[in-house]
Amino acid sequence: MKSARGPVHSSPQIDVGRGIVLRLAESLGHIAQSGVLKNNDLQDTLTSLGGSLENGARLHPEGFACYFAMLRALNDNQLSAAQTAAQAMATYELPGKVVPTIRPLHDTFFLPEQAQQMRAHFASDSLLSRQINPVPTASVELFQDRLKEALELLANLAPYSHATFTNITTEIIPVIGQSHNGMTFDGCSSVERWGAILINMQLDRTALVLAETLVHESCHSLLFDLANDSYLTLNPADELYQSPLRIDPRPIDGIYHAVFVLSHMYRFLAEVAQNPETPNDMRQEANTLMFTRQQAFNDGYGVLSDHAQLTPAGQEILNSARARVPESVS
Amino acid sequence: MMSNEKKLDTGKLLGFDRDGNCMWGEIIEGDDKSSAISALTGAVKPAGAVKPAGAVKPVGGVKG
16 A cells, blocks of 8 residues: 655644634624614623634534524524523633533433434434434443543644644534434534534544544534635535545535545644654554545545636635645655 | 514624625525524445545535
8 A cells, every 4th residue: 555645734723713703703793783682681791702702712512503593583583582592602602722522412411402402403414313313321431432532642643633623623422323224424513513523433433533533523614614704616506526525426515525624634644644653553544544535635626626616715725725635646 | 584684784694605695505594494504514424334534514505
């Protein structure tokens, strides 16, 4: 097996994860000033939360969920529900630096209604709510330990990727994934719970691959952060192309996500492979995976080059992804 | 757009571009709550198959 090598990591951006938070802060200020909540105290609360976010605070994924619940309620003229969501959102403010928490889908960590809401946030056409199952009591500690091991690997052997990860991710939710029509899932991210990662612990993974899966999911959220107020591609959603990561054809938006995420997976693996502290067997595993990710990246990049209608922001971000992954295999 | 369109500028809400176009799915206007706001990314693969970690299901975005 050839190993893929090349320039891979640059310093993590200090403002990673801030774009979407600042946009949220702006939005909260606008909602407060509009008076649509018809409650001065609540409007003051939103203004205060927005100010905290502008000054470096973060919002727990449950807080993002409250935000969107508030918007829906406003849209449906359900003022009381909107007020309740606004009040709840303010309780989910986080400091600027947080260690991601591991919160298994288990009744120790989720009330029944919280679990139901969480499932709804992650469910989609390709991931049904009933595919997201609780962790058995006997496995809670084991899964927590595996995820802690993966996070330690990330911190110790891939510090650049770790810095990006911790600027994005505040919560990891291990679940048991159930297959549907012969398909299962590795993980999932959602704007509705920005900062959270759903991960299927049913799959057997090495520590390296588990860490890579966490990087993968966090980088979907990173792309939402980078594209918080502008499109990256302009192709119609019904144009479908071959994906480098999924067996089903995907719209260009999906290919774009895949390529972006693959560039960060590659960078993570390259960090591990090049770190002198990495054990030899893990280095070999990283090199093997790098080669595979590089090929997948190049496949997806080729689709984008041929078909994507990129905005200027989309082109810039794609260029940065290309710079992370060498074009040719050495 | 919103019932509160006279009071809220959607261009200042998360999930919309600066012109007020919904970026991440039918955020406000959709009647299907499950797809509302759900710029979801779900990794899908055949059960048991060896595929790269994770994958994507971002919205195809409703523009304009």
